[in-house]
Structures are given as C-alpha cells and as structure tokens.
Amino acid sequence: MxxxxxxxxxxxxxxxxxxxxxxxxxxxxxxxxxxxxxxPYAAPPVGPLRFRAPQPVRPWSQERxxxxxxxxxxxxxxxxxxxxxxxxxxxxxxxxxxxxxxxxxxxxxxxxxxxxxxxxxxxxxxxxxxxxxxxxxxxxxxxxxxxxxxxxxxxxxxxxxxxxxxxxxxxxxxxxxxxxxxxxxxxxxxxxxxxxxxxxxxxxxxxxxxxxxxxxxxxxxxxxxxxxxxxxxxxxxREEAGAVASAAIRALDVPMDDLGALQELPAERLVEAATTVQNALGLLAFQPxxxxxxxxxxxxxxxxxxxxxxxPMIIGANRHEAVVFLPDMAKPIATDRELQQRILGFELLPPMDPQTVNTLVHGYRQSMPQASRLDLLVAITSDLWMRHAAWIQADRKTADPRTPVFFYDFAWGTPCFGDRWALHSGELPFVFGNLDHPTAWDGQDDDALRARDDPAGERHVLAEQMMRAWAAFARHGDPSTPGLPWPGYDAEKRSTMVFARGATHAVSDPDGRRRDLMAGLPTSW
CATH class of the missing domain: 3.40.50.1820 (Alpha/Beta hydrolase fold, catalytic domain)
Structure with missing residues (x-):
C-alpha cells in the first residue's frame, strides 16, 4: 500500500x-x-552575515x-x-x-x-x-x-x-x-x-x-x-550596479571598502539610504x-x-496595469497635446520622444476607435510599462519548442478611480481565492461594494477558474481544466486566455495591433 x-x-x-x-x-x-x-530556511543575516550569502540554519532540539x-x-x-x-x-x-x-x-x-x-x-x-x-x-x-x-x-x-x-x-x-x-x-x-x-x-x-x-x-x-x-x-x-552602490555609500557616508563599518550601521540608516537612492535613481535601483x-x-x-x-511557463499581465500609478486619474484630458504630456510624464516608462508618443496615440486610436483620451492613456502606459515586456518574453519562450508557454490577459475590472479597471496586482485575490481582500488601490473597496458591483457572484467563478488552472499547471504543466481548455501560445496564433467578466475564454492574438505598435520600442523592465 x-x-x-x-x-x-x-x-x-x-x-x-x-x-x-x-x-x-x-x-x-x-x-x-x-x-x-x-x-527559518537560513541563518539570520545580521552582524557579520549582513551582505553575505545565506548560511545554514542552526538546528533546534525542542519542538518549534x-x-x-x-x-x-x-x-x-x-x-x-x-x-x-x-x-x-x-x-x-x-x-x-x-x-x-x-x-x-x-x-x-x-x-x-x-x-x-x-x-x-x-x-x-x-x-x-x-x-x-x-x-x-x-x-x-x-x-x-x-x-x-x-x-x-x-x-x-x-x-x-x-x-x-x-x-x-x-x-x-x-x-x-x-x-x-x-x-x-x-x-x-x-x-x-x-x-x-x-x-x-x-x-x-x-x-x-x-x-x-x-x-x-x-x-x-x-x-x-x-x-x-x-x-x-x-x-x-556591474557598471549600473556600481553607480547605485556609489550613490548609496554617499548617502551612508561610510567607506565602500570598509565592510565592518557597513555591517555595524543601524538598519534604519540603510533603509533611509535605500529610499534616497530609489527616489533619485528609480524603483529598480536595487536589483540583481x-x-x-x-x-x-x-x-x-x-x-x-x-x-x-x-x-513550461505561464506568462501574463493585466489589462490596465498602469492605473494604480497614474496621477490625476479623475482629471479629464481635454486635448491630444495634454494626452501626450501625460504619457511622457509617467515616471515608470522608459525614455520616449514626443514623435514616438504621437505615433502611438494615432495607432491606438485606430485600434480603439471608441476609446476616450483617458482610455488611450491607460492603454498606452499599461502596454509600455508591463504588457509589452510580457509579449516579448512569451515570444522568446516560443523560440524553443521543447516546453510550452501559455499566455493570459487578466481583464476583470474592479470599480476604482472612477471606472472599472483591471489594475496591477488585481488578479491576486483571485489566484489565492482571497476575495474578501480589498483590490481597489484607491481604498474604496469593501464587501458591500464588491457585492453591489457583482450581484451574480461572477468573481467567485473566476477565482475558482484561476485557482484550478494554476493547480492544473503545477500538477501537469498544462493549465487546461475540464471546463476551461487553454491552448498553448505560439508565434503564429498567440493564443491568449482572457480572464474576464461574463465568460473567460481563449482568443487568438487579441492585441495584435497594439503589440505591433510596440515593436522596437524599449521596455521599462
């Protein structure tokens, strides 16, 4: 047995x-x-172990x-x-x-x-x-x-x-x-x-x-x-990381080659220095x-x-990633020039020139003929910041056919910032099944509002679909479930699972025109 x-x-x-x-x-x-x-999976990285590779845990004899x-x-x-x-x-x-x-x-x-x-x-x-x-x-x-x-x-x-x-x-x-x-x-x-x-x-x-x-x-x-x-x-x-390290050392006012002094600094000083550096050099100042x-x-x-x-991989992004970080979401956009300025001023984007932004606005307007300027702002910044890189990564994964890649677009709109948006991290309560967790980053979110927005309880169905798809992938390397077949992604069809209100469904290349407009542009990541 x-x-x-x-x-x-x-x-x-x-x-x-x-x-x-x-x-x-x-x-x-x-x-x-x-x-x-x-x-504990490693020893506390304190004192002489600060900035060092993780060391083994000291075993314990009593029940912990x-x-x-x-x-x-x-x-x-x-x-x-x-x-x-x-x-x-x-x-x-x-x-x-x-x-x-x-x-x-x-x-x-x-x-x-x-x-x-x-x-x-x-x-x-x-x-x-x-x-x-x-x-x-x-x-x-x-x-x-x-x-x-x-x-x-x-x-x-x-x-x-x-x-x-x-x-x-x-x-x-x-x-x-x-x-x-x-x-x-x-x-x-x-x-x-x-x-x-x-x-x-x-x-x-x-x-x-x-x-x-x-x-x-x-x-x-x-x-x-x-x-x-x-x-x-x-x-x-190394050169980029060295510039970040130099900025951090200046903020700490400690010699970079004095490891002992760096290890003796209070943790609060290090947090303050990290914040100073990130404010000056960007969110990804510290990274591998x-x-x-x-x-x-x-x-x-x-x-x-x-x-x-x-x-095998699943790769995806959310439809309106940038909403969380865009300032003045309630402010109307009166002209295309203002739209251009709002795009150029979004701090999470790579460097862009006005002509490129004009070309994007024109192309996105053609692919989204009913969109308002606010819709265009959200679409362009979300694609530039996050979705463009996801498309590239999925395409690169298809270069080796030995193992599959599956792609998704999370499109469940949460009421916040004056509309329904599928914003950054909005899928996480669904993936973990913790739907009582607030998803609206503007703070306007509670059980009553969620129930009013979704009286039929579709969010619970969507959460079950996502949890079971993630579990199927973990078990077999394929996220398909009996009620939700999920075709693999390839460079020809670019099949995408759209997790949305109404009915989750797979579609071929749903954002092909937008992806083409991104071709050749830098990514934020």
Whole structure:
C-alpha cells in the first residue's frame, strides 16, 4: 500500500507537526489546511552575515512553534495599507510559510512557491492577500511563500570594492535559491513532492523568477514557472550596479571598502539610504546584477536564457496595469497635446520622444476607435510599462519548442478611480481565492461594494477558474481544466486566455495591433 500524506482532523485534533531536517515544527489548522508559518530556511543575516550569502540554519532540539509569520526585510513600503504586512520588519527575515491540505493523499502533492511583488525593494510573504490556505485546499497543493532580503540589504553591489565578497554577490537572490534548496530537502515532511515544484510570482516576484531562470545554482530546484506582470528583460550590469552602490555609500557616508563599518550601521540608516537612492535613481535601483558568478550573463536579453528551455511557463499581465500609478486619474484630458504630456510624464516608462508618443496615440486610436483620451492613456502606459515586456518574453519562450508557454490577459475590472479597471496586482485575490481582500488601490473597496458591483457572484467563478488552472499547471504543466481548455501560445496564433467578466475564454492574438505598435520600442523592465 502506498504511503499516505496528511491526516484527517476533527474538532479535538492536536496541532499538526512536521519533522524537518532542522527540527520538529508545530503548526496550526486553518479550516481544511495545515499551516506552518515563520519557518527559518537560513541563518539570520545580521552582524557579520549582513551582505553575505545565506548560511545554514542552526538546528533546534525542542519542538518549534510555527504559528506566526516571520519578519519582512526592513523597507520603506508605499503600498496601500490593505496590502501591508502587520508584522514589523527586521533583518532576521529569512523565513517561509507552508500550507498543506489536512487530508490523506496517496502520493506527494505538487508544490507551488510564491515570490511576492514590490520590485526588489519592498513587500512581504505575510501580506494578508498572499495567505495560501484557500489555494492549497482548492488546488490540492502544498503552497509555500518566501521572505528574503530586499533593497539595499539584498541587492547592494559591493563586488568591485570588496573582492572578498565575490561569492556573496546578489545575497537577496541567493536567499531565493536557499529557500528552493530548503523545499527540496524538507517539503516531503508536509506531503509535498520536491520533484514537482512550480514557482509563481507577480510584479517583482515574477522578475525574481525570470532571473532564477538564468541562475545556474537554481537549475533542477524547480520545474515550472508562472510570471504575472513581471516580465523583466534584463537586470543591472556591474557598471549600473556600481553607480547605485556609489550613490548609496554617499548617502551612508561610510567607506565602500570598509565592510565592518557597513555591517555595524543601524538598519534604519540603510533603509533611509535605500529610499534616497530609489527616489533619485528609480524603483529598480536595487536589483540583481550580472556579477559573472551567481548571474553569469543577462537574463532575457537578447534571448531566452538556457535555464528556461526545459521549463513550461505561464506568462501574463493585466489589462490596465498602469492605473494604480497614474496621477490625476479623475482629471479629464481635454486635448491630444495634454494626452501626450501625460504619457511622457509617467515616471515608470522608459525614455520616449514626443514623435514616438504621437505615433502611438494615432495607432491606438485606430485600434480603439471608441476609446476616450483617458482610455488611450491607460492603454498606452499599461502596454509600455508591463504588457509589452510580457509579449516579448512569451515570444522568446516560443523560440524553443521543447516546453510550452501559455499566455493570459487578466481583464476583470474592479470599480476604482472612477471606472472599472483591471489594475496591477488585481488578479491576486483571485489566484489565492482571497476575495474578501480589498483590490481597489484607491481604498474604496469593501464587501458591500464588491457585492453591489457583482450581484451574480461572477468573481467567485473566476477565482475558482484561476485557482484550478494554476493547480492544473503545477500538477501537469498544462493549465487546461475540464471546463476551461487553454491552448498553448505560439508565434503564429498567440493564443491568449482572457480572464474576464461574463465568460473567460481563449482568443487568438487579441492585441495584435497594439503589440505591433510596440515593436522596437524599449521596455521599462
């Protein structure tokens, strides 16, 4: 008889336990799921371990409580309050969380590992919307989420000033690899299959996955990948990262070659310096760097990284990505000149010249003849900022036919900023099944408003479709389900699954004209 994983629970069932290689854990039950949170996967990166590669956890002999989330990395987080983690930040942040169904299974379950967004600067696996219990239950999966070092703590390039740190480059990126190794070594204790691991991440989390696909140390540690609104084409060069490091050192007023002094600074000073640098140099000032060792070459530029060739992928983006970050959404746009200025002034776009913007406005107006100027603003900035890079990444993935790629467009419009918009990260409550989580970044969102906007409860149907598609992909490498066949994406048909109100459906090349208008233009990522 095959081994069975999990155990049925009753009202009087004792707390669940799990025996990891580092020691015994005691978790808690959340409905039909066992939850283990705040599990250390590497030693606290403090004191002499600051800016160093992650080191092994010190094992424990007594049963360890795993019922509270770990600390997020120190950060300055500008997100809407509903998206924040209530746990205070701290440098001791290398922890992960595991949710597993509390019922028998005759074989190990697929594993889904979540990397949160926030570029490489902020965010936390403990944010309420990322709770993995519902997804684990509906998908019959083991769900893992990871905290790691961010901003200056995880991505300050010191390799040129301190050659002794050669093997410590990209410590925040190496944290992710350490978490994947922990999963390989320990996930069987939670009923998970280390031979069937899928990464999924949104925004910065998707970009982290894109970089892991170009990281030799991560090869073999995961087998499928889902990149949502995070198709970063390239990471920093040493020269670019060196300029960021110089700016950070000036803000800290500490010699760059004095590692001891840098390790002794209060964490608050580092957060202040990181914020100063990001305000001056942009959101992606701190990010992975092509150091020649951990990341030996560029990631998705000029083509598909070798590590992505044998990895089935889902890639996608949301219809109105830029709405969250566009200023003055309630302000009418009276003329095309004002529309042009609003596009050129959007700080998340790559450098653009007025003539290029005029050409885009003319082309988009032809492809969207009923669109208002506000609609055109949202479409052009959303495509330039996020969707253009997703199209490029999907096309590059098709260059190797050995493994499939599937593409989606999330189009569920949430009432906010004066209209219905499918905005950045708006798909996450659906993917995790946490529909009671506010999705409107303007703060105008609660259960009553959601019910009034969706009296038929279509959002619950859509959430089930997305969770089951993600689970099917994690299980088999194909997101098709009995009620929702999902054709693969290729350079000819560009089949796209549109998650929308009314009826989710697959369509061939739904934004072909817009994609063609983007051809040859730079991407924000």
């Amino acid at each position: 095959p081994p069975r994983y999990g155990s049925a629970s009753g009202d009087a069932a004792p707390p669940p336990t799990a025996a990891t290689r580092d020691g015994m854990l005691r978790g808690r039950r959340v409905g039909a799921v066992r939850a283990f949170t705040g599990i 409580e795993a019922t509270g989330f770990g600390h997020p990395c120190p950060q300055s987080n500008p997100d809407h309050p509903a998206w924040l983690d209530a746990v205070p930040s701290a440098e001791d942040c290398l922890t992960l969380n595991v949710w597993a169904p509390d019922r028998d299974s005759e074989k190990p379950r697929p594993v889904l590992i979540w990397f949160h967004g926030g570029a490489f600067a902020w965010g936390s696996a403990g944010a309420p919307v990322y709770d993995g219990a519902r997804l684990a239950d509906v998908g019959d999966l083991v769900v893992v989420s990871v905290n790691h070092r961010l901003n200056i703590f995880g991505y300050l390039w010191l390799g040129d000033a301190l050659p002794q740190l050669k093997g410590d480059a990209n410590p925040g990126h190496q944290d992710l690899v350490a978490a994947l190794r922990w999963v390989r070594e320990n996930i069987a204790a939670f009923g998970g299959d280390h031979r069937n691991v899928t990464l999924f991440g949104e925004s910065g989390g998707g970009a982290k996955i894109g970089a892991l696909l170009a990281t030799p140390a991560a090869e073999g540690l995961f087998h499928k990948a889902i990149i949502a609104s995070g198709s970063q084409r390239r990471v920093a060069t 760097v092509v150091d020649g060792d951990i990341l030996p070459a560029q990631t998705w530029d000029p083509g598909l990284p070798d590590g992505a060739r044998d990895i």
